[in-house]
Amino acid sequence: MTLLNPILHSPVFGIALTVGLYWGMVKLKARYRRVHPLICTAAVIIAILVLGDIPYEDYRIGGEWLSWALGPATVALAVPLYKHASLIRSKLAPVMTGITLGAIVSAGMTACIFYLTGASMELMYSAVAKSSSAPFSMEIARRLGGIPELAAAISVLTGLFGSLAGPAFLRLCGVRSDIAIGAAIGTSSHGIGTARLMETSELQGSVSGFAMAAAGMISTLLMLPVYWWLLSSS
């Protein structure tokens, strides 16, 4: 392995591995619809690191470069927020109420379930913003004392579950309008749910994209009182 060490210790290793595998998975998805590029990329990288006995710290050098780019990518969410605002202009009050209520219920439910199961606070702060997209939940976890990586993984699992079970569950509960479905999925299952809705209805997907960005911002603002409370009590 000594020959490989300079390569493994360079950021190029982590970046090339991630970008290469992700590109391959996107290609694979074009053929097999069930392939989820993000999950498959992460799973294969973990397998390579474990089987090749490569320390996670080596991968992390390059991984951090990609994580850095997540900041500007989050800023890009302003575009669907602006572009699709006109779709809901006539229903601005109910949609914003729905998104805000969803963000509050999500954090409240998570806090209750973690309290009841006696899980650690660290874990709770990593999961509290799980309905928001990973770049939001990671930053919220970082500020409250959770683990950003865990927050990202829980966000992704939440999005996957919501995108699989959400549309049918909402139909069962009598939520049928495109705007209500889009806002509910965007608020609870962020980008993964939005991508799922885009496959069948552009209107639902667009509203979901709006809701995802709005819910991420609202969840971040909701985190402020908890953050100040933690500061004052420490």
Place this chain on the structure above:
Amino acid sequence: MRGFAIFIAFHLIGLALEKGLSIPLPANVIGLGLLAAALFLGWIKLEWVEASSKIAIRHMGLLFAPAIVGTMVLAKQIQSEWLAIGSSIVIGTLVTMLAAGLAIKLWPDRRKQHDAAESHSA
């Protein structure tokens, strides 16, 4: 390319405000809020950023793949608390989407009420 430059610039402004004024909000959320405001005010034109935002959002998963890989070192902790994580994902997500969806569905529609009042008076 102009779009990506704008996103990075707004992220940088967000970072400057977060660190400079010690605003307790993350730089990416400040940048997102400011870019949305700039779009609504017409300072930034949609066509400057539209194509870049599509690419950035569609492939955002690539950028948090490293974080998902990072959970491999947390495997023990996740194993011991899988019940809390699993149940909050299943129950929490369903209740969240139901709350948002029902709030919008059950919101009193002023126009409908207006119509109903009119037909009642007639």
